[in-house]
Every structure is written in structure tokens, then in C-alpha cells.
Amino acid sequence: MALFIHGIGSVDPAPALGHAPEPAEARAGNRLHAIEPNYLDFIDARASRRMSRIVKMGIAAAVQAVRGSGGGPVDGVVAGTGWGCLEDTVAFLQKLVVNGEDMLSPTSFIYSTHNTIAAQVAYHLKCRGYNNTFSHRNISFESALIDAQLLAHEQPAQRLLVGGIDELTDTSFTVLSRLKTFKSQQPGGPLDELYDQGTPGTWAGEGATFFLVSGEAGPTARAQLLAVRTVSFGTPEKAAAVARQLLTANQLTWVDLLITGENGDQENDAAIQRFATDFGHSGPVHKFKHLCGEYPTASAFALRLGAELLAGTESTPRPADIPRTILIYNRFQQQHQSLMLLQAC
């Protein structure tokens, strides 16, 4: 049930992986924000007049993914978003509270539902096929991938858009800060100072990343996702055991590269060390959250990184040996764990 990745589109804090963003560009304190494109390249002004930022980010990423695959029809859209359409949700809530349930207008409400992004992508592309949205914390994107994998298994020729989208707003940043999600120190040096500080908390991030996938290879395929699994309510050792099963099931004995979701939080990163030790990986390890920050669908960014490394895209820092197999392991604090196994085409 391999999923072939034919196109990738992303609106995130690190649009060109080869040129990690300057602090001034994408970082404000402990907060990384997406570098947004000119949306007029993707949606006309009239069509986008009611869209909040997350919907525009999603459409731009989806359209980039379709263009990247060489264009053509899309047969279904599957999205994952952990936080949903926060800007519109907060806008409607605010008016609801301040106006005392009076003088409310519909726009922010009708665009507040979690499925708005996948729905607007479908509307924009006139795609009447399968459409689904997952919102399950830090495995929202993986859930969408599992659904897409099933679709590809059922009808391999289908061309599907699958993506992970989350936006950070001032309100969510404030509330998550009060929940002590982020580091209290203000960074100023290089991006990788996120790690190894031995302190709690992480940096905030956001992003919209879509993939055009299908069950068939073809000339445009850049990488293939051999397997995706979620591990709920389990230890890092349980996830490592699942990872070994995935390798065995795919006739692999090791992977060339491990990409892990360290986010600078000492407890989270200690758990990732436990995974790495138990899994027994001896090759190189890449981290990614210093590039995109922490958000529920950050694993979509990791998949983009992995696929671009496998494809050897020019914008990517090529390791000495271009890897042929990559395992991505992600987790966020005490929530779920996920595994994605990738292979070059």
C-alpha cells in the first residue's frame, strides 16, 4: 500500500530548506511564523475575500502540490488540522461574548469549522470526490495519510491531495504560553539553539503542507511512503517495536536516515532518545522543529523534508550520501507517537 508522492506544496517558516530562515525573517522570539506567498498567485481577490489566513495557506499549498505534480485533476482531498480554523473561531467567540449573543454576522462562524480548509480546496479545484478532515492532536496529519493510503489501496490510480495545516494566532500563542508550552527564554542565536538547553518548553510554529499522492508510481514520483502508523497511549519502546515491525514488513533491516521530532523540551526529547536507543539506529539523525516550530501537524513538514531529501531536490542540503530510506518518528509531550517510513523511487 505504498503512497507515491508526486507533488509537494508548503507554506511554512522554511520555504527553502537549503536556506534556513534568518531569525528576522521567520522568527519572533520563541515563535516561528510561516513565510506567506503572494496569494494572488493562487486565488483571486474576490474568491479569497472571506478566507482567513489558514484557508489561504492551505489553498496555496494544495495548488503548489498539484502544480508540482505537473497539473491534472484531483480525485479527493484529505486534511489534518489539530487546531482547526482558530482565527475565525476566535473572531466569532469574541463577538459572541462581547456583543452578548447579539449583532453577530455569519462569515467567521461558517469558516470556523475544521473542514473549511479541505472544503475550500475542493471548491477551488471543483473536486467532487472524496473529502475528509481529521482533527486529532499531533496525529491529525498521520490520520489523513492513513485515510489517503486506504483510498490509494482501494483505487490506486486516484490522485489525492493530503495535507497537514495549522495556524498560530495571537490568542492561541497567548493561551499556549500560559499553559507553559513554550520556552521562557528569548532566543537570539542560531536556530538549532532550540535543542539541548535542558529546559522545558518549545518554540511555537505553524504551517500548511500538502502532498499530491497516488497509489501509482509514474515519472513524476519523487518518493514513496511505504508505511504510516500511529501509536497511542504507548511508551517510546512500544513505538520502537512497531518501527522494527514496519521495517521487517518492508524487507528492510535498517534505514539510512532517522528524522525525529525533538522540540527542545527536555522531557519530550528524552523520550525521543529512548526511542532512538531502543530502535537501535546507528546512522545519521536529522531534527526539524528548529525550522518549523512545534504545531500539531508539524509531521507534515517532516514528511516534506524527508521526501525532498530522498528526491535530492536542489533546494535541500544534500548529505554526502543521498539516503534511500528514511524513518520519521514524531511525538509531542504526552500525546501520541507516529512513524512514517519513506523510500526513494
Next chain:
Amino acid sequence: MDALKQQLKELLVEHLNLKDVKPEAIADDQPIFGEGLGLDSIDALEIIVMLQQHFGIRLTKADNGPQVLATVNSMADYITTHRK
């Protein structure tokens, strides 16, 4: 009356986020829904709230909304007649 119409046009552009339209480009008698300005049913609901917020006018289903909201002229007439 002209000041009211100009205010309405500016409010429409602002509330409906019509970035591609200049207020003065909206004609007083131009149909604003469908082919005219291209607005839709969601815009109609937004305009109803806008009229409530700025002019204290409460339109209900019984008030023949489509006719009242048809053009800047019809809205201005309704406001002038019903404003308290």
C-alpha cells in the same frame, strides 16, 4: 441622501472585504447581488448585520430583504424611512 449612499458604499467595501472594488465604482442603482456586483447570500446576511450595527435597522425575514438589499438606492431609502 448622497452622503448616506457614499457611506453605504464604503461600508459595503469594508464589511464584505471587497478589495478589488472602489466605493465610488458602485453605481447607486447597480444590482449588488448576482450578476451586478457578484455578491451572494452570505453577503446579504453580512449586510443585514451591518445595517443593524450602523443604522439600528433590524431586518427580519418578513421585511422583504431581497428588495431592500437590491441596490444602494433601495438600502438608502429603507434606512431613511426606518431610521429612528
Next chain:
Amino acid sequence: MGVAVTGVGIICALGTNQDEVMASFRAHASGIGPAQHLPTRHRDDYVFGEVPLSNAALAAQQGLPARLSRTILLSHHAAREAYASVPATLREEQRVGFISATSVGGMDKTESFFKDYVQASTAGDLRQVINHDCGKSTDFVAEKLGIHDFVTTISTACSSSANAIMLGARMIESGQLDIVVAGGADPLTRFTFNGFNTLMIVDRQQSRPLDASREGLNLGEGAAYVVLMRADLAAASGANVFCQLSGFGNTNDAHHQTALSDDGEGPFLAMTQALAAANLQPADIGYVNLHGTGTENNDLAEGAAIRRIFGEAVPKLSSTKSFTGHTLAASGAIEAVFSALAVRDGLMFPNFSFATPVEGPALRPVQQFHVDTSVRHVLSNSFGFGGNCSSLLFSRA
């Protein structure tokens, strides 16, 4: 391979379990009335399909703390009832998943938080806002039930739990899971009530789907789950099989963020796909549980799609939302429970009231709760904001 429905759990305005809900239907007693618990200033002007228990009472029934979100309290109530049908040996030996759906997550708690937060960004009780995200209630219930092989949440507005059931069936068919508890939950909140009200599609009186006098929907709340089981496992383990989930369709109308297209293209495609997946003809369908919200747009679009598929030979059909209110993300699962009972016991669910058909589709709903054992196949429709359209098809085992 085949997927069987082997258990159900439900809580809605009609009652707190399957027996209470069915007793309400037998008595033709709807759950629509004034709200006792939703703290809205519009309480006296509108009617609701409210679960007739406070959070404290709901929590006490389940031995849970009353501070939990109403979403969690409803979800756990119904999921526990459904999962009780699965014996301990199967729970331990088989791969079990929990796929839930919600559109607003812990919004009831977020509203309370926000009341203080708008005064000062340092104010507001954080123990309330941590309930906000959709996955919170799913994780809580999965852990309580001890389900961990696969857990996720779907949020496609009013079609959410139909899609949860569909995904559960597909994961069983693909061999990834053996048993799935699938459904959804949504509480009444000021957010959703006022939201629908801005669209001017909330009826101040009890809703009248398919009737020419209809003026919109009533908002409701609740939760429901079905137990889906690999058909051969259901047979081998002697499970109480309600029916098979024989087909499903998921499409997008791609027409408008909130309104369905006039010809009901999305609903038409969803029902057509479900029929094709089950290898059935329209004439095989004995009953359709409509999405049937009671809005003008839904009646016309769903009606057009029904006419396109069934022509003059329209099967028995009705909208149970005139009894339960529109329970949003829970509605697909609540109506899946009714559909499963319609197949197993031939129960035909009525509209609460009906007088004059809507011009155009001119559909006439079932008006009396009755038994029709000739029914072998039942369609259930769920459509939502964003053009999400889903149909489930249940068939006699």
C-alpha cells in the same frame, strides 16, 4: 470480507440509552422543547433538542468528575453503552479502534474561558480551555474504554460521524483492525446556536422537515456510537448482529461553503456511490433516513437528489431530526443507530409532524412509527458545511 454492526450506544434529547430513545419513538414524544441547561440569552425564544440532564447529573451517572466538558460526558455515555456489547476476550485478543467525531470539541468550556479572557489575556481558567481541541474528548473516552490500537477524530461538520463510521469499516475491510467503535458527539453550545442563527435558518418552533411550512432547523445535542466488527469474527463469536454496513459514499458538493447545489449533486453522488459499493439498485432500498434538517435549502437539494435516484418510486423516508434536533457531528451516528434498528427490527421512524409537501421534490415522510419487516436495505444521509456529503447503507445480515 464484510463489516457487521454488533452494538449501539446513544444519548440524545429522546433519552439516555437505546431503550429510552425507542420508548420515546413508540410514544411519539419528541425531545424538542425549551432548554434547561444551555446558558443562552435566547433560551425563551427558541426550542432545542437538549439532553435532559445537567453536566453534574451526567457525570454522576458515569462516575466521572462534573468539570469535564459536556462533549466528553456525552461521548463517554454513548460509547460505553456501545462497547458493553463487546466481550472482554474480544477486547483483549482483537485489534480494536476508536474513531470519534465532533465539530466543536470542548467549545462549551472554551466559551466560559473566553468570558474572562476577553477582559484580560491573563484571565480565564486554563482547566477549561484545555478541553478545546477535538481530540481531547476522543482520547479521554478511548483511555477510559481501554482502546489503544487506533484512535482518531474526524471533523467534517454535520457529516462527521458518518465519516467516522465509514473509516472504521474501511479499516476493517483493509485488515488493519477487527473491531471499531465509531460515532461522534456534540453538545449544545452558544457558539453553534448563535452561529446557525446568524444564517437565519433556526426555526423558533419545532422543525418541520419536508413540510411546506418549514422555517429551519432546531439545534440538538447528543452522542452515538456503533460497534463495527469483521463479519466473520461477529459470526464466530456469536455477536448480536444488527445488520451489515454494506456500502457508503463520501463526496463534496463543491458548490458553496454552507449551501447545497440546487440539483443536489453532492448528495446524489454520495447515495449513488453507496448503492454501487453495495451492488444494489435504488429499488432495493426500503427506507431512507434523510439528513432532513428542515432548512429550505436542504429540503430542495436532498429532495432533488432523492428524485434523481428514485424517480417516482421513492422508498419510505423521514427525518428524525424533528424528534432529536440537529445534533451536528453526532447526527450521522445517531441516525446510523436508527438505521441499524430499521434493518434489524423493521422499525420505520416518522417525522414528528407533516401536513403539506414542499413544492418541487414533493416528498411525503413516514408519519407513524411502525414495523415493516419487508425492509432489507436502509440508506442514511449526512451532509455538512463545506459541501461534505456522506451516505451509509445498512443491509440485513
